Amino acid sequence: MLQLVLPLLLSAALAVDTPVRYAEDRAPAIVNPLFATSMSEARLHELVFEGLFSDDHDLRSAPQLAESLELAEDKLTATVRLRQGVRWHDGESFDADDVIFSVRAMSDAATASTEAGRTAWISEVTALDPHTVQLTFVAPEHSPQDKLHFKILPEHRLGELPIKRTHPFRNRPVGTGPWMVQAFNEDSSISLSRFADHWRPASLSELSMREVSDKNYQSKLLLYKSLDLLVRVLPRDLAPLQNDRNIELYPYQTNSWWYVGFNLSDVRLKDARVREALALLVDIPELLRPIGTGELVTGPFVVSSPYYDHGVPKRETDPDRAGALLREAGYSFDGKRWLDASGSPLRVRLASQADLETSQDVVVNLQSQLQNQGIVVEPEFLRRAEWKQRVWRERDFDLILSQWSFDRNEDVYEQFHSSGGRNFVGYASAEVDQLLDEARNTTDPQVKKQQLRRVHSVIAADIPMMFLWTLDNYAAVSSKVGSVEIHPFYFFTWATDWTLR
Template identity: 25%
Template sequence: MLVFSMTLAACGGGGEEPAPQDDATQEEETEEEAAEETAGEPQYGGDLIYGQTGNPQLFNPLYSQDTASGDIEDLIFAGLMRTDENLNVVPHLGEPVEVSEDGLEHIYRIYEGVKWHDGEEVTADDVVFTFSIPLHDDYDGPRKSYFESLESVEKIDDYTVKFVLNKPDAAWPITAGWALLPEHILGDVPVAELGEHEFNRNPVGAGPFKFDEWVEGQYVRLVAHEDYFEGRPYLDSITVKITGDSNAQVLQLQTGDIQMGAFSSEEFSTVETFDHVNISQILRYAYNYFGFNFRNEFFQDLRVRQAIAHALDRQAIIDATLDGHGEVAHGPVSPLSWAWTDDLTVYEYDPEKAKALLAEAGWEPGSDGVLEKDGKKFEIEILYNEENIARRNTAVIMQEQLAEVGIKATPKSLEWGAFLDTINPPNYDFDTIILGWALGTDPNPIAIFHSREIEKGLNNISYVNEELDRLMEEAEVTLDEEERKEKLHEIFKILSEDLPYVFLNYPMDNVAYPKNLHGFTHHPRVPFYKAHEWWLEQ
């Protein structure tokens, strides 16, 4: 999946807008830099155990859609391009060499000598194969919209390919970095069978680590790719251990059952006391939200969505569930994005205004205090994934806050895999959800909110806004950055006002790692960024 696409986040912490770090953090970073300077030459060897709360579903970047799978895919797979820690698109397995004047033809060169994990060379055949899959009529994965502008992909020679677009696409340099799949392994598999193919449980990629073993619900073990084109990783292996939930993750960090892992901001003060780990905290390229299922007639009335936004004290939620490490969000754009704007519609906490809006929409209190309309009580479920303690606590607080305005909300949790099955096509079986998006590099939210994404894409809330569809399509083909930024700002403004979600917060990304680990670069979106450079001081 990589950072190029949006993924559903199984875990997530709090959030705050970028600001100068306080003295304590600056001092800690200075000490870490000093430690790097005195660590000496990188050493080969060592096995790193990394904790992750969510269970991966499969390993195929064209079919997975969650961070639990996608984060591990970043170790296994690689594409022509990647994003650096500043979210710039830079060369990886290849590089762009020519773009036509009209922007419709893009030629890329693949570096020679790049090897798949089985020793075969990565060639133009693999690029053509990978990018042809989402163009096929039988492709039923969730990523089709990312390739809407791609007309064809052609092999020029063994190390050169040409992408032909059917329209200008500002995001194409990002999409061109999609992780490659091996043609020599999957080339004869019918596209209709790829989503369920055994490869997705025993993958072969060209990334820095090779898949070794997956014991479902327990761990995924990866070993160093000896022929990785940027050099053999220093670590012998990385084992991603499935910890189950946020509390277990922190406990296992404390006991040493895992050596490294992300943790929620609500646990920050606890993890700070662990003397065997360093902590790195940066703004994550993501947001958390409370989403409405528009198949439920309750939420088709904007006044109801506005009332709920006014009924939720989002700052109180941040304070109670994230230990205050957070900034209230009002729209779908990250402060880290080049397209950031604060010109968004703000729904302040105002329970009385919420009650007035609900009354205006025809909802009146029943004998038990729960609102009623046309013989129906305003009773809903708040669905969240059970691994995420912050979301559980958020659901409980929301239950209390919504009760104050007459809405009976019942929290309900599911294991991550069951949660995804429940909310996604073809089920859409929920009233509301607490969830988060780990954002893609391109800030256009077309993959989440366009109506074409309802049946097979990422618009699992079934939201339809024709004006928004048009604007997102226009932004997709606008190549001038300033003109595109204006269109994106209009899009963000509409979404902040129309409330398909109540946007909750911009999360912080907190990572604990062993004090003898060197080479770690904290990326705002990719946990295993440049993991081939990580090494353990023996």
């Protein structure tokens, strides 16, 4: 009764003109492209900042703050003519100094930008005039515009190098993008308004980023029309959202894949036979089924990637072969469990990130599959700090369930090069090291494709990981928003074209 009466008593006027509200699990900690680390930050940067080039609807590089690019014959320099009449959100004019500053800030060792890798290929940048810059490259570049997507920052706002994370810019960001940050609100939401002086003004006048940490509640809020957009819908919410006439679902692909990584410094898992046996005991399609749909992958690229080697066969479940491999590796089966030479059960710890959505379903399923085959699995769900300490720093795990997401460059160097900062599994292959080094310096796209396809096949054969799948993603958008097209990685790249119906 109370529940029925209270809303009546408390009801107030209907809000007439609300912004388009989208949800993030976690609000961006800071808004500064120099220190971007999370996808929520990358998505917000896409609204507020711009690069010299950006993806067009066919995912080809198209000029954004640049007007044109002229590549020298030796491919060691390029002249970039900048778009004129572009203004920063504070009214200042955008010019060549901002481009020079952005490249220097990202490359500056003392600034320690997380984006340093995006400019490492540029050895020098100079202004030919206020609207033209010349870029000199470390090595010949066939298609430099594909690497000029990093965000340009306002020199007049950030000042001297080095830039610190604590710079006030972090919550008073100024970009050239189609929306500008209006306010960081007390409830962790961020209000954005259309930048009227943008060179191509957006149609949507207001946007709002709302932090809704409970992913289960996000779809409820969309149904209640308290949100207008969900970046990614949980598989179990697809049906109710699909049945709502006020909501449209938009499928999109991402460059991300899931994996189970083996700790190669563990004496048991160092043995390729044990790794292969474990991989042969897992029914990957069965793991995927409860959490949604997607494509199984056999290596470190998504199936649609030019670097994906389609010649690598999918590994089918084969308990007999797995048993033979384990016996060969010195294990015996007592009818219930696999035992090592000392008679102890083969026991592995499986760590996963507590905030990786649906990972609990996968972990429990994987545990059940391996335990049914006689391998004891101890699951661990680690929060962010513990994950970084245990997995990144101490390498204290047996198996890890996680996923990697990549931008259009799909650079897996950090994950698989023996000196890679994110090579937690401790993978080391002289051939892969050499191929990855070469691929980074290769300017011919065809050669790079061959090199990385080879990387795929070598890694697949070495089994430092069980490669699982790339998930199908669906965004849910209120039907009041029209002309929606979604960028597979940055999501909002084409939001300027979105309209309010």
